[in-house]
Amino acid sequence: MPETPKHSVSVAGVVIDEAERVLLIQRRDNGHWEPPGGVLELGEGFTEGVCREVHEETGLTIDVDRLTGVYKNMTRGVVVIVFRCRALDGTIHPTDEAARVEWCELSEALSLMNEAYAVRISDAYKDTPPTRTHDGVRLTAHT
Template identity: 55%
Template sequence: MATTPKHSVSVAGIVVRDDGRVLVIKRDDNGHWEAPGGVLELDESFEDGVRREVLEETGLAVAVERLTGVYKNLTHGIVALVYRCRPAGGEPHVTEEAREIRWITTGDVQRMMTPAFGIRVLDAFEELPQSRVHDGINLM
């Protein structure tokens, strides 16, 4: 009898300032530039998870605006729901999970981020939510 595959559910926040710059972190665990986010806890809504993860990783409170995409890492079985957010309080700063923090332009995305994570930033500027799959690095 086959077992049902298990998936992990993650959330991430694409935090966009009024000037169009996006908040990204250099993750302490892998050194990659990504939007702040992480595993959704069992007892929280998607939006609460986004607010918690962004605050934990950057010190910045955010207002969640809308879902911008759903992404599946086929290699690791991770499904990520990504939301566009705006700053709502505090100042971003380095944390245990983020060794560096920057506000970048959409033009910086391809230079700084892997395709699988950069597309999440770019999709936040699209009108409709996107649905994509990747292998952890590249889109498929």
């Protein structure tokens, strides 16, 4: 019997403020801009995980509003569950994982990221959550 493929499950928070700006981090490990998030821990719920990751990477305490999309990196086998969120408390600041943490206008945010991450932001501004696949950079035809 063949071995069952292994997947990793991650969560990300698209935090949007009252001015409709979105919160982005610039990762320390690769310099890429993206919404805060990371690997879901065993025994951790989805919203609990996104709250933890956003706080660890930005300093903010958040409230999770709603699911905005599910994405799979077909190359690495990573499934990411993305939620639209709003800030409750805290001050953004660089962290061990984020070299920079910035509030950005939507157009600026989209221009900073590759397609596989930018779509997570634009999808958070829509009413219906999509499911999408990508190769780590570009969206693939199978959505």
